[in-house]
Amino acid sequence: MISSTCSPILSFTQPKAVMMIRAVRNPKALEKTTSLKMNSSPLKSMKTSILHFFSNFFDPPLNPSVDPTHVFDGNLAPVDEMEPTDCEVIEGELPLCLNGVYIRNGPNPQLQPRRALNLFEGDGMLHSLRLSNGKATYCNRYVKTYKYLVEKEVGFPIFPNMLSGLYGLLDVARLSIFIKRLVTGNLDILKGIGVANTSVAVVSGKLLALCESD
Numbered sequence: 001m002i003s004s005t006c007s008p009i010l011s012f013t014q015p016k017a018v019m020m021i022r023a024v025r026n027p028k029a030l031e032k033t034t035s036l037k038m039n040s041s042p043l044k045s046m047k048t049s050i051l052h053f054f055s056n057f058f059d060p061p062l063n064p065s066v067d068p069t070h071v072f073d074g075n076l077a078p079v080d081e082m083e084p085t086d087c088e089v090i091e092g093e094l095p096l097c098l099n100g101v102y103i104r105n106g107p108n109p110q111l112q113p114r115r116a117l118n119l120f121e122g123d124g125m126l127h128s129l130r131l132s133n134g135k136a137t138y139c140n141r142y143v144k145t146y147k148y149l150v151e152k153e154v155g156f157p158i159f160p161n162m163l164s165g166l167y168g169l170l171d172v173a174r175l176s177i178f179i180k181r182l183v184t185g186n187l188d189i190l191k192g193i194g195v196a197n198t199s200v201a202v203v204s205g206k207l208l209a210l211c212e213s214d
Contacts, residue, residue: 124197
């Protein structure tokens with residue numbers, strides 16, 4: 001009884017003692033390695049903190065409310081212009097006597113900026129749904145504002161997004177470049193800087209796209 005009980009304990013404790021001896025076979029080398037790791041850790045942490053500080057100073061992270069990848073996503077994601085397209089009636093039928101057109105205005109940025117963009121600052125796009133003779137036809141078009149035409153020609157955003165605010169020095173630099181273009185006459189502010197993305201109104205037989213910023 002004693003022999004069978006002591007044998008497993010001895011066979012277990014002996015390998016464990018050997019493993020302990022091998023792990024600390026060279027205590028000086030282990031102490032040196034630990035010392036190097038402790039000395040390099042504060043230096044690495046300081047370097048990371050400095051890089052993080054300058055990154056946030058020049059180009060800080062955006063608030064989700066003005067982050068274009070967050071704001072213009074899902075059902076609000078930008079869409080391209082579409083030629084008049086007949087819509088399929090899934091259920092029921094459209095009355096033959098129902099004739100007219102429904103037009104909706106809304107923000108749809110033609111260029112996805114890398115910096116802040118408020119929901120109300122996307123380029124205006126008109127969506128129309130025409131009902132005629134029991135059929136429905138959909139079509140959409142950008143409102144050809146001065147801002148839209150200039151940025152379409154150069155291929156990148158030029159006009160500042162005032163509602164989004166300024167995030168860091170890079171946004172301040174972009175605003176300075178815009179002001180310089182105004183002073184040098186490269187941009188004509190009298191042609192408007194608005195996006196015409198808020199509403200529509202019919203005046204003297206003409207359909208006008210409106211926006212409070214212009």
